[in-house]
Amino acid sequence: MQKHSLIAVAVALFAAGCTMAPKYERPAAPVSDSFPTGGVYATQPVAAAGGLSANGQAATDIGWRDFFADPRLQRLIEIALKNNRDLRVSVLNIAASRAQYQITRAQLxxxxxxxxSETKTRTPKDLTFFGNTxxxxxxxxxxASWEIDFFGRIQSLKDQALAQYLATAQARKAAEISLVSSVADQYLTVLAFDDLLKVTEGTLKIAQDSYNLTKLQFDTGTGSELDLRQAQxxxxxATASMQSEARLxxxxENALVLLVGEPLPADLPPGxxxxxxxxxxxxxxxxxxxxLQRRPDIMEAEENLLAANANIGAARAAFFPKVSLTGNFGTLSPSLGGLFKAGSAAWSFAPQITLPIFEGGANKANLDLAHVQKNIQIAQYEKAIQTAFREVADGLAARGTYDQEISARERNTFAEQRRFELSDLRYRNGVDSYLSVLTAQNDLYLxxxxxITARLNRLTNLVDLYQFLGGGWIERAGEQPRPADAPVDYGAASAPVAASAPAG
Known part of the structure; x- marks a missing residue:
């Protein structure tokens, strides 16, 4: 009767899944309750008339196809999500973590x-009966064997493995939205170099024409060598700048190819x-x-904190007895033919309890280590929140100033263009020296x-802010977000597939 009662209690404890882990309490966010306002943050852009608008949607609800209007960029992002090797590794890490969780869970x-088995034994003749050696x-x-998890050691280890699995899934999600942002940033960088090359080509053409004219004047004796060398x-x-910009x-483009994961297709749509x-x-x-609910890197840090919290429960349970049940049932016979005859049944049942008495301080050290590891994870979780706050605040500061900066630089470029034209006209009419033309041309080029650099920085800031606010996980607005451990499949049969989420 006592044996049956013990088993019933064990089953009840196992079903309840009780552990000795501390009650989890989410640390308070070590940042302000709101993002900065005023100053550079005061003037945030609004949608232009007839332009695209977020319509008040959060970044997580905006698909990347809705955020990026360029069809060529959309296609590159689609290819990258299929082929990027870092993303494949993050998907495979999910499968590995899931397998590790199942290994730990199986111990329950x-x-x-x-x-x-067949066992043959030889015994010395003088120790045998009837001379059979x-x-x-x-x-x-x-x-059969079963460790009854009275004090939740295995349950705590299972909870730890599950939290680590979920952390890996969030890491994969963070890698995917970062990939979307990185492809866009690199694509925009390539476009910026295209614009720089066009500007340099124009500057070189004007400079070459000016040099030819100055050389003609020098050859005919109407111009000085100083003007010739200044034109040169x-x-x-401009020639050196063109080579440098072409190289960069x-x-x-090579960096973009690496992100995309394959050579750029020849049939890309126009950009x-x-x-x-x-x-x-x-x-x-x-x-x-x-x-806290939109940034996968913050959710990853919290899952790692939950894993460390569960590990404390396993370390505490190590101080208490382990109860295990082992037994076997079958047939036993001195001959192969008699195995299944009547009377050959054999069985054994061996309950075992072990209680740690002296471990050289190992259990105490393991518990201390578990507490230290939790404190480390708390600090890393808080740092993840602080980093996210800083990234968004920086993005808002940039978004609040780039439009005005670009407008001013456009006016300055127009003014420099007119200054160069007037300086060149005065030089050709003999009113001014070539030095004023040279200075104006250099200032215009700069x-x-x-x-172009300011325009690029404005665009990459908008892309990065979209990522910092958690955007880039769904393809189109209105879609149901995938679970963090869901595979990426945009119709590619070769795309790696993550294992399905484990049961709790």
Whole structure:
């Protein structure tokens, strides 16, 4: 009766899944309740008339096809989600974590094995009866064993493995939305180099024409060598800049190919120029507390914290007894033919309890280590929140200033263009020296380059802010978000498939 009561209590405890892990309490967010306002944050852009608008939707509800209007960029992102090797590794890490979780979870259940054996034994003749020195024994049966998890050690380990699995899934989600952002940033960089090359080509053509005219004047004796050499410096500088920009453009495309995971297809749809990239500029920032459920890197850090919390339960349970049940049932016979005859049944039942008495301080050290590891995870969780807050705040500061900066740089470029035209006209009419033309041309070239860089920075800031707010996980607005451990499948049969989510 006592044996049956013990088993009933064990089953009840097992079903309840009780552990000795501390009650989990989410740490308070170590950031302000709202993002900064005023100053550079005060003037946030709104949707232009007839332009694309977020319509008040959060970044997580906006599909990347809705955020990016360029069909060529959309196609590149689609290919990258199928082929990027880092993303494949993150998907495979999910499968590995799921398998590890299942291995740990299996320890909660009894094990049952079928076994068959033949044993031959030789005994010295003077120790035998009837002079039989060789004896044979055959057995067939079932072996069973079960560690009854009275104090939740295995349950805590299972909870730890599950949290680690979920953390891996969130890491994969973070990798995917980061990939979307990285492909877009690199694509825009390539477009910026295209614009820089066009500006440099125009500058070189003007410089070459000016040099030819100055050389003609020098050859005919109406111009000085100083003017000739000044004109030559512009040609040589523009030539060097063109080679540098062509090199950087090629390297930027190589980086894009690496992100995409295959050579750029020849049948890509036509793209849009840098200045026509109509990205959503009015996505609301929301509150810092929203980031806790929108940023997968923060959710990953919290799952790691939950895993560390569960590990404390396993370390505490190690101080208490372990109860295990082992037994077997089958048939035993001295001959193979007698295994299944009447009277050959054999069984054994062996409950065992072990209590740690002296471990050299190992259990105490393991518990101390578990507490330290939890404190580390708390700090990392808080740092993840602080990093997310800083990234969004930086993005808002940039978004609040780039439009005004670009407008000013456009006006400056127009002014430099007119200054160069007037300086060139005065020089050709003999009113001014060539030095004023040279200075104006250099200043115009610099203004054009700076304007392109500012346009690129504005666009990449909008892309990154979309990522920092958690955007890039769904393909189109209105779609049901996939679970974090769901596979990516945009029709590619070769795309890696993640294992399905484990049962709790």
């Amino acid at each position: 259940f009894p094990t049952l094995e079928a076994a068959a 060789i004896s044979t024994e055959y057995s067939v049966g079932l072996n 410096t512009v040609v040589e500088q 453009r090629a390297q930027a 849009m120029p840098l200045n026509d990239q109509n990205l959503l500029a009015d996505i609301p920032a929301g509150l810092p507390s929203d980031l 203004a054009q380059q700076t304007l």
